[in-house]
Amino acid sequence: MNEPWRAGNEVELLINGEAFFPRVFDSIRKARREVLIETFIIRDDEVGKALQQTLMYVARRGVHVEITIDAYGGNEASAAFFEAMADTGVHVHLFEPTRHLFNLRLNVFRRLHRKLVVVDNEVAFIGGINYCADQLTSFGEEAKQDYSMRLCGPVVQDIHQACLDLLHHGDSKPPRLQRLKKFAASQHDALHKSHHENPPEKQESVRALLAIRDNGLHKRDIEKHYLHAVNTAKERLVLAHAYFFPSYGLLRALRNAARRGVNVTLILQGEPDMPWVRLCAQLLYGYLLREGVKIYEYKERPFHGKLALADRHWATLGSSNLDPLSLSLNLEANVMIDDEAFNQHLFKHLRTLVQEHGEPVSMQVVKRSYWWRMPLIFLSFHFLRHFPVIAGWFPAHIPKLERVGSQKHLWKKSHYDQERA
Known part of the structure; x- marks a missing residue:
C-alpha cells in the first residue's frame, strides 16, 4: 500500500x-x-x-x-x-x-x-x-x-x-x-x-487515495486497505456490497472487530440479480451473526453497490466487490476518502436505506434446516475460497x-x- x-x-x-x-x-x-x-x-x-x-x-x-x-x-x-x-x-x-x-x-x-x-x-x-x-x-x-x-x-x-x-x-x-x-x-x-x-x-x-487491483504489482492493494480500516476501527463499520464472499483474513478481521465492541453492519442483496450470489453470502451468515455482526438484506431491488465506511472519517467506493473475482482476478479501482462530512453523508444514506428497505437477518432464520445445509456450506466455502488459486494455474x-x-x-x-x- x-x-x-x-x-x-x-x-x-x-x-x-x-x-x-x-x-x-x-x-x-x-x-x-x-x-x-x-x-x-x-x-x-x-x-x-x-x-x-x-x-x-x-x-x-x-x-x-x-x-x-x-x-x-x-x-x-x-x-x-x-x-x-x-x-x-x-x-x-x-x-x-x-x-x-x-x-x-x-x-x-x-x-x-x-x-x-x-x-x-x-x-x-x-x-x-x-x-x-x-x-x-x-x-x-x-x-x-x-x-x-x-x-x-x-x-x-x-x-x-x-x-x-x-x-x-x-x-x-x-x-x-x-x-x-x-x-x-x-x-x-x-x-x-x-x-x-x-x-x-x-x-x-x-x-x-486511488487504489487499484491488477494481476501484476497491485494484486491485494484494495483488500489491504479494507483490512487496515477494519483492523483499526474503534466505533463502527458499515459494508454495503452486492457480492460478498471475502478472504479468510477479511472475514476474521470483521469477526474480531465485532468481538472488540465495534458496531459492524453488513448490507447485502436480498433481491439479487443472480440468486447464487445471495446463496454464497448466506454461507457466512451464521459465522458472523454469532459474533455480533448485524446483517441486513436490501429488499427493494437488486443491490449493486460496492462501498464501505469506518468510524467517522474513512470511506471507500469503487468497482471492487468483496468476492474472489474482484479480490483475486479482475482489474478493479476504488477511491478511499478521508473526510468526516462525506463519511457522515454516506452513513445517513445507508441508515435510511436499511430503515426503509432492509430486512434484518436473524440467527433463527440461519439455523433453519442447518443440519442438511452444513455439508454444502463446507464444500462450497472451500471451493470458492480456493477458486482464485485454481484459476491462477491458467x-x-x-x-x-x-x-x-x-x-x-x-x-x-x-x-x-x-x-x-
Whole structure:
C-alpha cells in the first residue's frame, strides 16, 4: 500500500443512474482536450446510445477520446455500435484476456471491471455504474441500486495516470505507444497552463487515495486497505456490497472487530440479480451473526453497490466487490476518502436505506434446516475460497486490448504485458 493520499479534493456522491448519467454526460460534453473512459458493461440501449452520441459529439469537435470496454461486458452491443464511434474519431478498445493453448480462452474470469471516467485531467468519476438502462430506477423491478463519485482535485491525476497506463501498456506497437506518450505530455502541459491562468477556487480539503487491483504489482492493494480500516476501527463499520464472499483474513478481521465492541453492519442483496450470489453470502451468515455482526438484506431491488465506511472519517467506493473475482482476478479501482462530512453523508444514506428497505437477518432464520445445509456450506466455502488459486494455474497476466475500427480501419491487436505471477 504505497499509494499516496492526496489532499485538497472535492467529492460528490452520486446515487443511481439518475444522478450519475446527467453529471458524467455534462462533463464529457464540456471537454476541451481529452476524455478517457473504462467500463465493464455497455449496451446498445437508451443509456449506451446516449454515451455513444455524447462521445461522437466531442470527438467531432476535436477532443481526443479513448474508451476501453471489457469484451465480455460489451458483447451485447453490436459491431456497428462501436464502429459508428470509430468513424467519428473515437478510439474504441475491447479488453480481452489473451487466448492460450490451441486458441482456448483459459483465463475467462479475468475481466476489466473498472468504471472510470476522466475529463481533461480535471474531473473524474469512479464507482460501480455501467452504461445500461438497468442502472435507472425507471427500468423497473430489476433496476439496480448503485453508486458513483464525482471527484475534482489532485487525486484525478492518479486516476488519469491509471487509465493511461492501461492504454500505454496495452499497445506493443512503438508508433502508437510514442503517440500516446506524446499526447499525454501535451495534456499535462495544457493542464498546467490552464491552472496557472485560471487557478481553481479554494475548496474544503478532502483527502483521497486511488487504489487499484491488477494481476501484476497491485494484486491485494484494495483488500489491504479494507483490512487496515477494519483492523483499526474503534466505533463502527458499515459494508454495503452486492457480492460478498471475502478472504479468510477479511472475514476474521470483521469477526474480531465485532468481538472488540465495534458496531459492524453488513448490507447485502436480498433481491439479487443472480440468486447464487445471495446463496454464497448466506454461507457466512451464521459465522458472523454469532459474533455480533448485524446483517441486513436490501429488499427493494437488486443491490449493486460496492462501498464501505469506518468510524467517522474513512470511506471507500469503487468497482471492487468483496468476492474472489474482484479480490483475486479482475482489474478493479476504488477511491478511499478521508473526510468526516462525506463519511457522515454516506452513513445517513445507508441508515435510511436499511430503515426503509432492509430486512434484518436473524440467527433463527440461519439455523433453519442447518443440519442438511452444513455439508454444502463446507464444500462450497472451500471451493470458492480456493477458486482464485485454481484459476491462477491458467495463463493470467497478458490481457489484450483490441482496437475497434470501421471497414475503413482494420482491427489492431495489442498486448498488455504485465509482470507474470
